[in-house]
Amino acid sequence: MKIDITYLQRSIYALTLAFKFLQQYSENDIEFDIYRSAVIKEFEIVLELSGKLLKKALKNFFHSPKAVEKLYFKDIFREAGIHNLITIDEVDRWFEYRNNRNSTSHDYGEQFANETLVLIEQFIIDAKNLAMEISKHDS
Numbered sequence: 001m002k003i004d005i006t007y008l009q010r011s012i013y014a015l016t017l018a019f020k021f022l023q024q025y026s027e028n029d030i031e032f033d034i035y036r037s038a039v040i041k042e043f044e045i046v047l048e049l050s051g052k053l054l055k056k057a058l059k060n061f062f063h064s065p066k067a068v069e070k071l072y073f074k075d076i077f078r079e080a081g082i083h084n085l086i087t088i089d090e091v092d093r094w095f096e097y098r099n100n101r102n103s104t105s106h107d108y109g110e111q112f113a114n115e116t117l118v119l120i121e122q123f124i125i126d127a128k129n130l131a132m133e134i135s136k137h138d139s
Contacts, residue, residue, distance in 0.1 A: 018042055
C-alpha cells in the first residue's frame with residue numbers, strides 16, 4: 001500500500017501560497033502579519049508530517065517496524081540519507097529546519113518568524129522533493 005501524502009502535499013501547497021502572498025506586503029501591513037503566521041504554521045505542519053511519513057517509508061529498510069518507531073527526528077533523516085531517500089545536503093538542511101524550530105519553540109515572536117522566513121524557499125523545495133520520494137514507497 002502506497003503511503004498517502006495527500007495532507008503533506010496540501011500543506012506544502014498552503015505554505016507555498018502563504019509565502020507568495022506574504023511577499024506582496026510590507027512588514028507594516030496587517031496582511032504581512034496574517035500571511036507570516038500562516039507560513040509559520042504550515043512550516044511546522046510540513047516539518048512534522050515529513051518526519052512521520054518518512055518514518056513509514058523507512059520501514060522497508062529495517063528488520064522490524066518497532067525499530068523504526070524508536071527513531072527520533074534527526075535519526076529518521078539520518079537514516080533517510082543513508083538509504084538514499086534524500087541527499088546528505090538535504091539531511092543537513094532538515095536538521096537546520098528542525099534546529100530553527102527547536103531553538104525558539106516557546107518563542108513564537110517576531111525573531112522566530114523572521115529566522116524561519118529565511119529558510120522557507122529552500123524548505124519548500126526540500127519538502128516537495130521529500131514528498132515525491134515518500135510517495136514511491138510502500139508503508
